Amino acid sequence: MKQNTxxxxxxxxxxxxxxxxNLFTIIEEKLDVKGFLGEGIPVKFVPPFLYVALLAxxxxxxxxxxxxxxxxxxxxxxxxxxxxxxxxxxEAEYMLSSKQSEVARKIAPFGIVEISExxxxxxxxx
Numbered sequence: 001m002k003q004n005t006x007x008x009x010x011x012x013x014x015x016x017x018x019x020x021x022n023l024f025t026i027i028e029e030k031l032d033v034k035g036f037l038g039e040g041i042p043v044k045f046v047p048p049f050l051y052v053a054l055l056a057x058x059x060x061x062x063x064x065x066x067x068x069x070x071x072x073x074x075x076x077x078x079x080x081x082x083x084x085x086x087x088x089x090x091e092a093e094y095m096l097s098s099k100q101s102e103v104a105r106k107i108a109p110f111g112i113v114e115i116s117e118x119x120x121x122x123x124x125x126x
Contacts (some may be wrong), residue, residue: 030038096102104114 097106100114
């Protein structure tokens with residue numbers, strides 16, 4: 001039975017080295033982050049950066065909320081205009097149907113006719 005042994009590391013050639021780069025390595029080389037930050041990001045920059053990032057998120061959130069609210073307001077305004085038109089139509093129909101001539105025309109099939117004399121006041125003796 002063979003014994004377990006460690007694998008020997010194979011040295012990478014020039015062609016293998018370029019194909020092993022990932023996206024972040026390429027970005028780091030192109031931006032030259034070490035040139036203006038040194039070996040790492042100083043800890044003193046983290047709180048202001050997080051504060052600015054939080055403000056940016058709040059700004060984006062408030063813009064989305066405002067646009068959504070504007071869309072809802074426009075929908076409600078369209079509904080109000082439709083309802084206003086319906087109310088106007090119903091009011092006109094009601095006013096037309098409550099005219100004396102229209103009422104007389106509607107009750108004529110029931111045998112009720114409009115009186116031609118004015119009403120007489122009856123005086124009762126005490």
